[in-house]
Amino acid sequence: MATITEKAQSFVKVDRRDGKLAMAHIHVAFIALLIGGLCGLLQTLVRSGQFTLPWGIGYYQLLTVHGVLLALILTTYFIFGFQIAAVSRTAGTLTDKQRMLGWIGFWTMTIGTTAAAVMVLLNEASVLYTFYAPLQAHWIFYVGLALVVVGSWIGGAGLIMKYREWRKTNPGEPSPLLTFMVIVNLTMWIICSLGVAVEVVFQLIPWSLGWVDKIDILLSRTLFWYFGHPLVYFWLLPAYMVWYVIIPKIIGGKIYSDALARLSFMLFLIFSIPVGFHHQLTEPGIDSFWKYLQVVLTMMVVIPSLLTAFSMFATFEIRGRQLGGKGLFGWFKKLPWKDARFVVPFIGMAAFIPAGAGGIINASNQMNQVVHNTIWVTGHFHLTLATTVVLTFFGAAYWLIPHLTGRVLTKQMNKLAIIQAIVWAVGMSIMSGAMHIAGLMGAPRRSDFSTYGDSAQATDWIGYQIAQAVGGTILFIGIILVLYIIVHLVWFAPKGETEFPIGEVSENAEKTPMVLENWKIWLTICIFLILFAYTVPVFDMLQNAPPGSKGYKFW
Structure with a gap:
């Protein structure tokens, strides 16, 4: 715990101006957590059959607010806040132009978020976070979403400019690992968000x-x-950044392999995009060959996930044995179990084991037929995003916010943070577990079950819906706890210096080959796989589009 409250150290600080930009994003992220979390609680209460929404609020209105704010807004804003601070810390202070792009991106995203949120609250856009047609929202909702995407591109451009500046200043050298990871994530985000931008705009x-x-x-x-x-990997890769680069420093160890970390990120880049058909396995109009191809590419993502698991537990074991751990698992006891900066993300890591197994089931054609469009998928979603990713973000916030605000995480707040993570894990185990079981029994996702009346199926499911309400209530208590900690860290914690921890690479690690930073090679592979996986099926869709589906009235 000494590293949490150390005083007057010569830490490398994120520039105050860059920190202000990062904190602006983080503020919006936690506001989204509060509102979206409240809507999630109300959803679970409605599904239990024991609660009726007041004031004419619609169930799907709540569902849209919950999904958009937590899956799109909380994640995007926190990720950009973290990435701005990470690049500033490792590649150097942003230039005025780069910082200006960050602010333009922030305000563009925020105007878009506000516009979309207003339409949802007015019940003019109850179309869920997937906003599938033929459900139709008000045009302002779609314009708002487009602005969020465009704003993220503008803000991302400033960070990419900083990376290019570093490469020009340091030719022939591998870039700082954390900055490299940020650029991979931004590259993946820009390429994949072109799809949703085309859908929304055109x-x-x-x-x-x-x-x-x-x-x-x-x-x-x-x-x-x-x-x-x-999008799932856009959420996940910042968590991987914390695991690979930050956690080794927190536990007093070293990064197992810089090259392995870079390779895993590049594999995520090339294999995470041409895989969307595994969400469309039951849809007609897509030839089975192309579905099969994208399922195979989906399974390839398991490789960098396993590389990450190997790297992390190698780091943990090496450090544990340095601290005197004996026997097969003695090293495990030596890890810093009283440090929230480690414990909270570690719980997220542990949750990724069942979450990853569920993802393999979802992407497997035959097994997907059992769980497709059931609440099993919702349970899986809450293990991946709402546990693995969100807990890692919470753990990062406990050192990132004090670093940016010039404060320290006290022993009392550290203890409360560990309690919060345990509360979260218990609540999510109950809620997500009930969702998985009910899904195997055929309970549909995205439903308040009011249409099923007293049917035998509804009777079978009701116990699991009550369990979801119990778990959701515990989770909301966890949200209140984390918001209390965040407010304390921003405004009330003691003044002081908190380190932005950056791990050093082990001296036993192999030298990082520069081919891992040869963007021409990796982007060529990425674009080739996308074109190979999508060109023919999309051409077929255009050729066989329903009559009138593309005709403008004034044509």
Whole structure:
């Protein structure tokens, strides 16, 4: 715990101006957590059958607020806040131009978020976070989403400029690992978000404005899932950044291998995008060969995940044995179990084991038929994003926010943070476990079950819906606890210096080959796989589009 409250150390600090930009993003992220979390609690209470929404609030209105704010807004804003601080810390202070792009991106995203949120709250956009047609939202909702994407591109451009500047200043040298990881994540985000931008701008906005009578539903869903699955890795890779680079420093160890970390990120880049069809296995209009191909590519993502697991536990074991751990698992006891900066992300890591297994089931054709469109998928989603990713973000916030605000995480707040993570793990185990079991029994996702009345199926499911409400209530207590800690860290914690921990690479690690930073090679492979996986099926969709699905009224 000494590293949490150390005083007057010569830490390398993120520039105050860059820190202000990062904190602006983080503030919005935690506001989204509060509102989205409250809507999630209300959802579980409605599904239990023991609660009726007041004031004419619709169930799907809540579901849309919950999904959009937590899956899109919380994640995007926290990730950008973290990535801005990470690049500033490892590649150097942003230039005025780069920082200006960050602020333009922030305000563009925030205007878009506000516009979309207002339409949802007015019940003009209850279309869930996937916003599938033929459900139609108000055009302002779609414009708002487009602004969020465009704003992220603008903010990302500033960080990419900083990376290019570093490479020019340091030719022939591998870039700082954390900055490299940020650029990989941004590259993946920009490439994949082109799909949802095309869907929103060229299909959904003209349709919602009445400029076209119909749109091609299959093409719309394909464009969404071209974006939707890489979105999962856009959430996950910042958690991997914390695991690979930050956690080794926190536990007093070293990064097992710089080259292995870079390789795993590049594999995520090339294999995470051309895989959207595994979300569309039950849809007609897509030839089975292309579904099979994308399922194979989906399974390839298991490789960098296993590389990450190997690297992390090698780091843990080496450090544990340095501290005197004996026997097969003696090293495990030596890890810093009283340090929230380690414990909270570690719980997220542990949750990724069942989450990853569930993902393999979802992407497997035959097994997917059992769980497709059931609440099993929702349970899986809450293990991956709402446990693995979110707990890692919480753990990162406990040192990132004090570093940026010039404060320290006290022993009392550290203890409360560990309690919060345990509360979260208990609540999620109950809620997600009930979702998985109910899904295996056929309970549908995205339903409040009010339409099933007193049917035998509804009776079988009701116990699991009550369990979800119990778990959801515990989770909301966890949200209140983490928000209390965050408010304390921003405004009330004692003044002091907190380190932005960056791990050093082990002296036994192999030298990092520069081919891992040869973007021409990796982007060529990435683009080739995307074109190979999507060109023919998308061409078929365009050729066989339903009559009138593309015709403009004024044509």
